[in-house]
Amino acid sequence: MSRSIFALVDCNNFYASCERLFKPWLIGKPLVVLSNNDGCLISRSDEAKALGIPMGAPYFKIKPLIEASGVRVFSSNYPLYGNISERVQDLLEEICPRVEAYSIDEWFLSLPDFPETALETFARDLRVKILTSTGMPVSIGIGESKTLAKLANYLAKKTSETDGTLCLTTCNKKQSALEKTDLKYLWGIGSGSVQKLEKLEVRTAQNFYNLPPALVRKVLGVTGLRTHQELHGLPCLQLEDYPEDRKSVLVSRSFGSVVTKREELDEAVSVFSKLAAQKLHRGKMVCSTVSVFLRTNRHKPGDQQYRPNIVISLPTANRSTGEITKAALAGIKEIFKEGYHYKKAGLFLLDLQNEKLVQNSLFSPRDTKSENLSCALDLIDRDFGNAAIHYGTRDHYACWKMNQNLRSQSYTTQWSDLLQVKG
DNA sequence: ATCCTCCCCTAC
DNA sequence: TAAGGTAGGGGAGGAT
Numbered sequence: 001m002s003r004s005i006f007a008l009v010d011c012n013n014f015y016a017s018c019e020r021l022f023k024p025w026l027i028g029k030p031l032v033v034l035s036n037n038d039g040c041l042i043s044r045s046d047e048a049k050a051l052g053i054p055m056g057a058p059y060f061k062i063k064p065l066i067e068a069s070g071v072r073v074f075s076s077n078y079p080l081y082g083n084i085s086e087r088v089q090d091l092l093e094e095i096c097p098r099v100e101a102y103s104i105d106e107w108f109l110s111l112p113d114f115p116e117t118a119l120e121t122f123a124r125d126l127r128v129k130i131l132t133s134t135g136m137p138v139s140i141g142i143g144e145s146k147t148l149a150k151l152a153n154y155l156a157k158k159t160s161e162t163d164g165t166l167c168l169t170t171c172n173k174k175q176s177a178l179e180k181t182d183l184k185y186l187w188g189i190g191s192g193s194v195q196k197l198e199k200l201e202v203r204t205a206q207n208f209y210n211l212p213p214a215l216v217r218k219v220l221g222v223t224g225l226r227t228h229q230e231l232h233g234l235p236c237l238q239l240e241d242y243p244e245d246r247k248s249v250l251v252s253r254s255f256g257s258v259v260t261k262r263e264e265l266d267e268a269v270s271v272f273s274k275l276a277a278q279k280l281h282r283g284k285m286v287c288s289t290v291s292v293f294l295r296t297n298r299h300k301p302g303d304q305q306y307r308p309n310i311v312i313s314l315p316t317a318n319r320s321t322g323e324i325t326k327a328a329l330a331g332i333k334e335i336f337k338e339g340y341h342y343k344k345a346g347l348f349l350l351d352l353q354n355e356k357l358v359q360n361s362l363f364s365p366r367d368t369k370s371e372n373l374s375c376a377l378d379l380i381d382r383d384f385g386n387a388a389i390h391y392g393t394r395d396h397y398a399c400w401k402m403n404q405n406l407r408s409q410s411y412t413t414q415w416s417d418l419l420q421v422k423g
Numbered sequence: 424a425t426c427c428t429c430c431c432c433t434a435c
Numbered sequence: 436t437a438a439g440g441t442a443g444g445g446g447a448g449g450a451t
Contacts, residue, residue, distance in 0.1 A: 034439090035438095035439035035440075036439050036440060037437095037438090037439065037440095038437090038439095039437085039438055039439045039440095040438065040439060042435090042439075057438090058437070058438040059437075059438085060436075060437040060438075061437085061438080063437090076439090102435090103434080103435050104435080105435085106435080187433095187434085188433070188434085189433090190432060190433050190434080191432085191433090192431075192432055192433085193432080193433090221432095221445065221446075222444095222445075223432085223433085223444070223445070246442080246443095247442080247443075248441090248442070248443085249441090249442095250440075250441055250442075251440090251441090252439095252440065252441085253439090253440080254438090254439065254440090297438090298438090299437085299438050344439095346440090402439095403437090
Protein backbone atom coordinates (compact mmCIF):
# COMPACT_ATOMS: atom_id res chain seq x y z
CA MET A 1 0.00 0.00 0.00
CA SER A 2 1.45 3.36 -0.95
CA ARG A 3 1.55 6.17 1.58
CA SER A 4 -1.06 8.87 1.49
CA ILE A 5 -0.40 12.58 1.36
CA PHE A 6 -2.16 15.26 3.42
CA ALA A 7 -3.42 18.58 2.17
CA LEU A 8 -4.68 21.38 4.37
CA VAL A 9 -7.16 23.86 2.91
CA ASP A 10 -7.34 26.95 5.12
CA CYS A 11 -9.41 30.05 4.41
CA ASN A 12 -7.55 33.35 4.41
CA ASN A 13 -8.70 35.70 7.19
CA PHE A 14 -11.92 33.68 7.27
CA TYR A 15 -14.30 35.89 9.28
CA ALA A 16 -13.03 39.06 7.64
CA SER A 17 -13.39 37.45 4.20
CA CYS A 18 -16.97 36.36 5.03
CA GLU A 19 -17.91 39.92 5.94
CA ARG A 20 -16.49 41.14 2.66
CA LEU A 21 -18.35 38.57 0.53
CA PHE A 22 -21.55 40.57 0.70
CA LYS A 23 -19.97 43.99 0.87
CA PRO A 24 -18.00 44.41 -2.34
CA TRP A 25 -17.26 48.02 -1.52
CA LEU A 26 -14.93 46.72 1.20
CA ILE A 27 -12.63 44.97 -1.26
CA GLY A 28 -9.14 46.33 -0.76
CA LYS A 29 -10.18 48.10 2.46
CA PRO A 30 -8.96 47.28 5.98
CA LEU A 31 -11.52 45.55 8.21
CA VAL A 32 -11.54 43.52 11.43
CA VAL A 33 -13.97 41.21 13.26
CA LEU A 34 -14.44 41.12 17.05
CA SER A 35 -15.04 38.18 19.40
CA ASN A 36 -18.29 37.72 21.31
CA ASN A 37 -19.23 40.67 23.49
CA ASP A 38 -17.10 42.79 21.16
CA GLY A 39 -14.19 41.84 23.40
CA CYS A 40 -11.10 41.04 21.36
CA LEU A 41 -9.99 41.23 17.75
CA ILE A 42 -10.16 37.79 16.17
CA SER A 43 -9.86 38.34 12.41
CA ARG A 44 -8.16 40.95 10.24
CA SER A 45 -8.10 41.52 6.52
CA ASP A 46 -4.66 41.76 4.89
CA GLU A 47 -5.02 45.53 4.72
CA ALA A 48 -5.67 45.70 8.48
CA LYS A 49 -2.62 43.52 9.13
CA ALA A 50 -0.54 45.84 6.96
CA LEU A 51 -1.59 48.76 9.16
CA GLY A 52 -0.05 47.01 12.14
CA ILE A 53 -3.37 46.20 13.87
CA PRO A 54 -2.44 43.41 16.32
CA MET A 55 -4.32 40.07 16.53
CA GLY A 56 -6.13 39.19 19.72
CA ALA A 57 -5.93 42.65 21.25
CA PRO A 58 -8.80 43.93 23.41
CA TYR A 59 -10.93 46.15 21.21
CA PHE A 60 -11.09 49.07 23.59
CA LYS A 61 -7.29 49.25 23.70
CA ILE A 62 -6.77 49.53 19.97
CA LYS A 63 -9.89 51.52 19.20
CA PRO A 64 -7.88 54.74 18.80
CA LEU A 65 -5.56 53.13 16.25
CA ILE A 66 -8.50 51.59 14.41
CA GLU A 67 -10.42 54.83 14.20
CA ALA A 68 -7.39 56.82 13.18
CA SER A 69 -6.70 54.51 10.26
CA GLY A 70 -10.27 54.14 9.04
CA VAL A 71 -10.58 50.40 9.68
CA ARG A 72 -14.13 48.99 9.49
CA VAL A 73 -15.15 46.93 12.51
CA PHE A 74 -17.70 44.09 12.77
CA SER A 75 -19.13 42.09 15.66
CA SER A 76 -18.88 38.37 14.94
CA ASN A 77 -21.76 36.80 13.02
CA TYR A 78 -21.51 33.05 13.43
CA PRO A 79 -24.60 32.03 11.44
CA LEU A 80 -23.09 33.76 8.42
CA TYR A 81 -19.63 32.20 8.91
CA GLY A 82 -21.10 28.74 9.47
CA ASN A 83 -23.07 28.92 6.26
CA ILE A 84 -20.10 30.06 4.16
CA SER A 85 -18.07 27.26 5.73
CA GLU A 86 -20.71 24.74 4.59
CA ARG A 87 -20.47 26.00 1.05
CA VAL A 88 -16.72 25.49 0.92
CA GLN A 89 -17.04 22.06 2.52
CA ASP A 90 -19.73 20.94 0.07
CA LEU A 91 -17.46 21.89 -2.80
CA LEU A 92 -14.49 20.03 -1.32
CA GLU A 93 -16.59 16.92 -0.83
CA GLU A 94 -17.64 17.01 -4.46
CA ILE A 95 -14.00 17.08 -5.53
CA CYS A 96 -12.26 14.87 -2.98
CA PRO A 97 -13.51 11.58 -1.51
CA ARG A 98 -11.74 11.98 1.82
CA VAL A 99 -12.34 15.25 3.63
CA GLU A 100 -11.97 16.01 7.32
CA ALA A 101 -13.65 19.15 8.66
CA TYR A 102 -11.00 20.26 11.14
CA SER A 103 -12.43 23.66 12.09
CA ILE A 104 -14.87 26.22 10.76
CA ASP A 105 -12.32 27.35 8.18
CA GLU A 106 -9.96 24.39 7.68
CA TRP A 107 -10.18 20.99 6.02
CA PHE A 108 -7.66 18.19 5.78
CA LEU A 109 -7.76 16.13 2.59
CA SER A 110 -6.19 12.74 2.00
CA LEU A 111 -4.56 12.54 -1.44
CA PRO A 112 -2.86 9.72 -3.32
CA ASP A 113 0.93 9.78 -3.43
CA PHE A 114 1.17 11.52 -6.78
CA PRO A 115 4.38 13.12 -8.04
CA GLU A 116 5.05 16.59 -6.75
CA THR A 117 4.07 18.38 -9.95
CA ALA A 118 0.68 16.65 -10.03
CA LEU A 119 0.02 17.63 -6.41
CA GLU A 120 1.01 21.21 -7.14
CA THR A 121 -1.35 21.38 -10.11
CA PHE A 122 -4.16 19.87 -8.06
CA ALA A 123 -3.66 22.47 -5.32
CA ARG A 124 -3.57 25.42 -7.72
CA ASP A 125 -6.72 24.25 -9.52
CA LEU A 126 -8.55 23.61 -6.28
CA ARG A 127 -7.70 27.04 -4.95
CA VAL A 128 -9.07 28.74 -8.06
CA LYS A 129 -12.19 26.57 -8.03
CA ILE A 130 -13.01 27.50 -4.44
CA LEU A 131 -12.38 31.17 -5.10
CA THR A 132 -14.56 31.33 -8.19
CA SER A 133 -17.48 29.28 -6.88
CA THR A 134 -17.67 30.53 -3.28
CA GLY A 135 -15.73 33.80 -3.33
CA MET A 136 -13.51 32.58 -0.50
CA PRO A 137 -9.72 32.94 -0.83
CA VAL A 138 -7.89 29.91 0.59
CA SER A 139 -4.34 28.68 0.99
CA ILE A 140 -3.40 25.06 0.45
CA GLY A 141 -0.46 23.23 1.99
CA ILE A 142 0.62 19.72 1.14
CA GLY A 143 2.91 17.36 3.06
CA GLU A 144 3.52 13.81 4.23
CA SER A 145 1.74 14.38 7.55
CA LYS A 146 -0.86 16.74 8.96
CA THR A 147 1.86 18.71 10.72
CA LEU A 148 3.82 19.10 7.48
CA ALA A 149 0.65 20.10 5.61
CA LYS A 150 0.08 22.72 8.30
CA LEU A 151 3.62 24.00 7.91
CA ALA A 152 3.24 24.13 4.13
CA ASN A 153 0.01 26.05 4.55
CA TYR A 154 1.57 28.53 6.92
CA LEU A 155 4.36 29.25 4.44
CA ALA A 156 1.94 29.39 1.51
CA LYS A 157 0.01 32.12 3.32
CA LYS A 158 3.06 34.00 4.43
CA THR A 159 5.10 33.98 1.24
CA SER A 160 3.71 35.93 -1.67
CA GLU A 161 5.56 34.03 -4.41
CA THR A 162 3.83 30.73 -3.56
CA ASP A 163 0.53 31.74 -5.16
CA GLY A 164 -1.37 30.50 -2.15
CA THR A 165 -0.25 26.89 -2.43
CA LEU A 166 2.85 25.01 -1.35
CA CYS A 167 3.89 21.37 -1.59
CA LEU A 168 6.59 20.08 0.77
CA THR A 169 6.83 16.49 -0.37
CA THR A 170 10.39 16.74 -1.63
CA CYS A 171 13.30 16.63 0.77
CA ASN A 172 15.05 19.86 -0.10
CA LYS A 173 11.87 21.93 -0.04
CA LYS A 174 11.05 20.50 3.37
CA GLN A 175 14.51 21.32 4.70
CA SER A 176 14.39 24.91 3.50
CA ALA A 177 10.90 25.27 4.99
CA LEU A 178 12.15 24.07 8.38
CA GLU A 179 15.13 26.44 8.23
CA LYS A 180 13.10 29.56 7.73
CA THR A 181 10.31 28.77 10.19
CA ASP A 182 10.36 29.97 13.77
CA LEU A 183 9.61 27.23 16.29
CA LYS A 184 6.47 28.90 17.56
CA TYR A 185 4.70 28.56 14.23
CA LEU A 186 4.75 24.77 14.31
CA TRP A 187 1.36 23.16 14.84
CA GLY A 188 1.27 21.77 18.39
CA ILE A 189 4.04 23.98 19.75
CA GLY A 190 2.46 26.61 21.98
CA SER A 191 3.98 29.18 24.30
CA GLY A 192 4.65 26.64 27.04
CA SER A 193 6.66 24.40 24.73
CA VAL A 194 8.55 27.38 23.29
CA GLN A 195 9.71 28.34 26.79
CA LYS A 196 10.90 24.84 27.57
CA LEU A 197 12.75 24.52 24.25
CA GLU A 198 14.26 27.99 24.63
CA LYS A 199 16.31 26.64 27.52
CA LEU A 200 17.83 24.10 25.12
CA GLU A 201 18.71 26.84 22.62
CA VAL A 202 16.09 25.49 20.25
CA ARG A 203 14.63 28.38 18.26
CA THR A 204 13.84 27.29 14.71
CA ALA A 205 11.77 24.42 13.38
CA GLN A 206 15.03 23.05 12.03
CA ASN A 207 16.61 23.04 15.53
CA PHE A 208 13.59 21.13 16.85
CA TYR A 209 13.65 18.72 13.93
CA ASN A 210 17.26 17.81 14.73
CA LEU A 211 16.67 17.01 18.42
CA PRO A 212 16.93 13.37 19.47
CA PRO A 213 13.44 11.86 19.93
CA ALA A 214 14.16 10.72 23.49
CA LEU A 215 14.93 14.30 24.52
CA VAL A 216 11.73 15.57 22.89
CA ARG A 217 9.77 12.91 24.75
CA LYS A 218 11.33 13.94 28.04
CA VAL A 219 10.79 17.68 27.59
CA LEU A 220 7.41 17.84 25.82
CA GLY A 221 5.74 14.48 26.53
CA VAL A 222 4.07 12.22 24.01
CA THR A 223 2.24 15.03 22.20
CA GLY A 224 5.53 16.80 21.53
CA LEU A 225 7.08 13.55 20.34
CA ARG A 226 4.16 13.12 17.95
CA THR A 227 4.80 16.56 16.46
CA HIS A 228 8.48 15.67 16.09
CA GLN A 229 7.74 12.42 14.28
CA GLU A 230 5.19 14.08 12.04
CA LEU A 231 7.83 16.59 10.97
CA HIS A 232 10.05 13.65 10.06
CA GLY A 233 7.36 12.40 7.72
CA LEU A 234 5.98 9.70 10.01
CA PRO A 235 2.24 10.40 10.26
CA CYS A 236 0.91 9.91 13.79
CA LEU A 237 -2.40 11.66 13.18
CA GLN A 238 -4.87 10.06 10.82
CA LEU A 239 -7.53 11.70 8.70
CA GLU A 240 -10.72 11.75 10.79
CA ASP A 241 -13.23 11.21 8.03
CA TYR A 242 -16.32 10.97 10.14
CA PRO A 243 -16.81 13.16 13.19
CA GLU A 244 -16.49 11.57 16.63
CA ASP A 245 -19.35 11.97 19.05
CA ARG A 246 -18.58 14.97 21.15
CA LYS A 247 -17.79 14.52 24.83
CA SER A 248 -19.14 17.74 26.29
CA VAL A 249 -21.25 20.76 25.44
CA LEU A 250 -20.40 24.19 26.76
CA VAL A 251 -22.48 27.35 26.51
CA SER A 252 -21.10 30.40 28.26
CA ARG A 253 -21.15 34.14 27.74
CA SER A 254 -19.69 37.22 29.27
CA PHE A 255 -22.33 39.78 30.08
CA GLY A 256 -22.54 43.16 28.41
CA SER A 257 -22.85 44.85 31.77
CA VAL A 258 -22.55 43.96 35.44
CA VAL A 259 -25.07 41.45 36.78
CA THR A 260 -25.86 41.25 40.47
CA LYS A 261 -29.34 39.74 40.79
CA ARG A 262 -30.47 36.16 40.97
CA GLU A 263 -33.36 36.75 38.51
CA GLU A 264 -30.96 38.06 35.90
CA LEU A 265 -28.70 35.04 36.22
CA ASP A 266 -31.71 32.71 36.13
CA GLU A 267 -32.82 34.25 32.89
CA ALA A 268 -29.39 34.05 31.26
CA VAL A 269 -28.89 30.47 32.37
CA SER A 270 -32.32 29.50 31.01
CA VAL A 271 -31.32 30.80 27.62
CA PHE A 272 -27.97 28.98 27.82
CA SER A 273 -29.84 25.78 28.73
CA LYS A 274 -31.93 26.04 25.62
CA LEU A 275 -28.87 26.53 23.40
CA ALA A 276 -27.13 23.61 25.07
CA ALA A 277 -30.16 21.34 24.60
CA GLN A 278 -30.24 22.30 20.94
CA LYS A 279 -26.62 21.26 20.51
CA LEU A 280 -27.45 17.89 22.09
CA HIS A 281 -30.45 17.50 19.84
CA ARG A 282 -28.51 18.27 16.69
CA GLY A 283 -25.85 15.72 17.63
CA LYS A 284 -28.50 13.10 18.54
CA MET A 285 -27.02 12.97 22.02
CA VAL A 286 -28.30 12.86 25.59
CA CYS A 287 -26.55 13.91 28.79
CA SER A 288 -26.76 12.84 32.42
CA THR A 289 -24.74 15.55 34.13
CA VAL A 290 -25.16 19.33 34.15
CA SER A 291 -22.60 21.72 35.55
CA VAL A 292 -23.24 25.43 36.08
CA PHE A 293 -20.70 28.11 36.87
CA LEU A 294 -20.54 31.83 37.65
CA ARG A 295 -17.59 34.18 37.32
CA THR A 296 -16.82 37.65 38.57
CA ASN A 297 -14.60 39.93 36.48
CA ARG A 298 -11.01 38.67 36.70
CA HIS A 299 -9.75 41.86 35.08
CA LYS A 300 -10.87 43.85 38.10
CA PRO A 301 -8.63 42.74 40.94
CA GLY A 302 -10.27 45.37 43.15
CA ASP A 303 -13.58 43.53 42.94
CA GLN A 304 -14.28 40.70 45.37
CA GLN A 305 -13.71 37.59 43.26
CA TYR A 306 -16.04 34.57 43.26
CA ARG A 307 -16.01 31.75 40.70
CA PRO A 308 -18.24 28.94 41.93
CA ASN A 309 -19.38 25.91 40.02
CA ILE A 310 -21.67 23.00 40.83
CA VAL A 311 -22.30 19.59 39.28
CA ILE A 312 -25.80 18.15 39.11
CA SER A 313 -26.71 14.60 38.12
CA LEU A 314 -29.89 14.10 36.15
CA PRO A 315 -32.11 11.17 37.17
CA THR A 316 -32.02 9.91 33.59
CA ALA A 317 -29.88 10.65 30.59
CA ASN A 318 -31.96 12.96 28.39
CA ARG A 319 -31.88 16.12 26.35
CA SER A 320 -35.06 17.88 27.32
CA THR A 321 -34.71 21.65 27.47
CA GLY A 322 -37.06 21.65 30.45
CA GLU A 323 -35.03 19.09 32.44
CA ILE A 324 -31.73 20.77 31.70
CA THR A 325 -33.13 24.21 32.56
CA LYS A 326 -34.54 22.89 35.82
CA ALA A 327 -31.21 21.38 36.82
CA ALA A 328 -29.30 24.51 35.82
CA LEU A 329 -31.60 26.77 37.84
CA ALA A 330 -31.30 24.49 40.85
CA GLY A 331 -27.55 24.85 40.48
CA ILE A 332 -27.73 28.63 40.35
CA LYS A 333 -29.85 28.62 43.47
CA GLU A 334 -27.12 26.68 45.28
CA ILE A 335 -24.13 28.77 44.25
CA PHE A 336 -25.58 32.28 43.94
CA LYS A 337 -24.45 34.72 46.62
CA GLU A 338 -25.56 38.29 47.04
CA GLY A 339 -23.05 41.08 46.75
CA TYR A 340 -20.86 40.05 43.84
CA HIS A 341 -20.53 41.64 40.42
CA TYR A 342 -21.04 38.73 38.05
CA LYS A 343 -19.46 39.04 34.61
CA LYS A 344 -20.00 35.62 33.12
CA ALA A 345 -22.07 32.47 33.51
CA GLY A 346 -21.98 29.14 31.77
CA LEU A 347 -23.36 25.67 31.48
CA PHE A 348 -21.53 22.40 30.87
CA LEU A 349 -23.33 19.26 29.75
CA LEU A 350 -21.25 16.19 30.59
CA ASP A 351 -21.46 12.39 30.38
CA LEU A 352 -22.77 12.61 26.85
CA GLN A 353 -24.00 9.50 25.09
CA ASN A 354 -25.36 8.82 21.68
CA GLU A 355 -29.11 8.41 22.03
CA LYS A 356 -28.97 5.05 20.24
CA LEU A 357 -26.84 3.61 22.99
CA VAL A 358 -28.92 4.81 25.91
CA GLN A 359 -30.78 2.36 28.06
CA ASN A 360 -34.01 3.45 29.64
CA SER A 361 -33.79 3.48 33.39
CA LEU A 362 -36.32 1.21 35.07
CA PHE A 363 -37.35 3.74 37.68
CA SER A 364 -37.37 6.93 35.69
CA PRO A 365 -37.88 6.31 31.99
CA ARG A 366 -36.99 9.11 29.64
CA ASP A 367 -39.61 11.79 29.32
CA THR A 368 -40.16 11.54 25.60
CA LYS A 369 -43.00 14.03 25.70
CA SER A 370 -40.74 16.68 27.09
CA GLU A 371 -38.03 15.80 24.58
CA ASN A 372 -40.48 16.06 21.72
CA LEU A 373 -41.46 19.48 22.95
CA SER A 374 -37.80 20.55 22.97
CA CYS A 375 -37.49 19.24 19.46
CA ALA A 376 -40.46 21.28 18.28
CA LEU A 377 -39.08 24.42 19.94
CA ASP A 378 -35.77 23.82 18.21
CA LEU A 379 -37.45 23.67 14.82
CA ILE A 380 -39.33 26.88 15.48
CA ASP A 381 -36.07 28.58 16.42
CA ARG A 382 -34.41 27.44 13.25
CA ASP A 383 -37.13 28.96 11.12
CA PHE A 384 -37.79 32.12 13.04
CA GLY A 385 -34.51 32.92 14.76
CA ASN A 386 -33.19 32.02 18.15
CA ALA A 387 -35.26 34.40 20.21
CA ALA A 388 -38.56 33.25 18.76
CA ILE A 389 -39.72 31.22 21.74
CA HIS A 390 -38.27 30.39 25.13
CA TYR A 391 -38.81 29.26 28.67
CA GLY A 392 -39.25 31.88 31.36
CA THR A 393 -38.96 35.61 31.11
CA ARG A 394 -36.89 38.00 29.06
CA ASP A 395 -37.48 40.93 31.36
CA HIS A 396 -33.81 41.29 32.25
CA TYR A 397 -32.31 40.71 28.84
CA ALA A 398 -30.89 44.20 28.64
CA CYS A 399 -28.86 43.58 31.81
CA TRP A 400 -27.01 40.50 30.69
CA LYS A 401 -27.03 40.40 26.91
CA MET A 402 -23.65 40.60 25.28
CA ASN A 403 -22.52 43.65 23.35
CA GLN A 404 -22.80 43.20 19.62
CA ASN A 405 -23.05 46.70 18.45
CA LEU A 406 -21.43 46.28 15.08
CA ARG A 407 -22.99 43.17 13.69
CA SER A 408 -23.64 42.66 10.00
CA GLN A 409 -26.71 40.93 8.65
CA SER A 410 -27.12 37.15 8.45
CA TYR A 411 -27.42 37.34 4.69
CA THR A 412 -27.62 33.62 4.06
CA THR A 413 -29.52 32.23 7.05
CA GLN A 414 -32.32 34.69 7.88
CA TRP A 415 -35.03 35.65 5.42
CA SER A 416 -35.26 39.08 7.01
CA ASP A 417 -31.57 39.68 6.28
CA LEU A 418 -31.53 38.85 2.60
CA LEU A 419 -29.24 41.10 0.61
CA GLN A 420 -31.16 43.84 -1.13
CA VAL A 421 -30.19 44.83 -4.62
CA LYS A 422 -31.46 48.15 -5.80
CA GLY A 423 -32.99 48.11 -9.28
C1' DA B 424 -3.02 -0.64 41.31
C1' DT B 425 -6.40 1.99 39.22
C1' DC B 426 -9.57 5.73 38.99
C1' DC B 427 -10.74 10.41 39.27
C1' DT B 428 -10.11 15.38 39.35
C1' DC B 429 -7.84 19.26 38.58
C1' DC B 430 -4.85 21.91 36.03
C1' DC B 431 -1.96 22.87 32.11
C1' DC B 432 -1.33 23.05 27.28
C1' DT B 433 -2.97 23.56 22.69
C1' DA B 434 -5.82 25.02 18.87
C1' DC B 435 -9.03 27.79 16.40
C1' DT C 436 -15.66 51.92 31.01
C1' DA C 437 -14.05 48.27 28.23
C1' DA C 438 -10.23 42.05 28.35
C1' DG C 439 -14.10 35.75 23.95
C1' DG C 440 -16.00 30.92 23.49
C1' DT C 441 -15.55 25.84 22.66
C1' DA C 442 -13.26 21.51 22.78
C1' DG C 443 -9.89 17.93 23.70
C1' DG C 444 -5.65 15.44 25.55
C1' DG C 445 -2.17 14.55 28.90
C1' DG C 446 0.01 14.40 33.33
C1' DA C 447 0.45 15.00 38.44
C1' DG C 448 -1.22 13.64 42.48
C1' DG C 449 -4.79 12.55 45.56
C1' DA C 450 -8.86 9.23 46.35
C1' DT C 451 -10.48 4.65 46.54
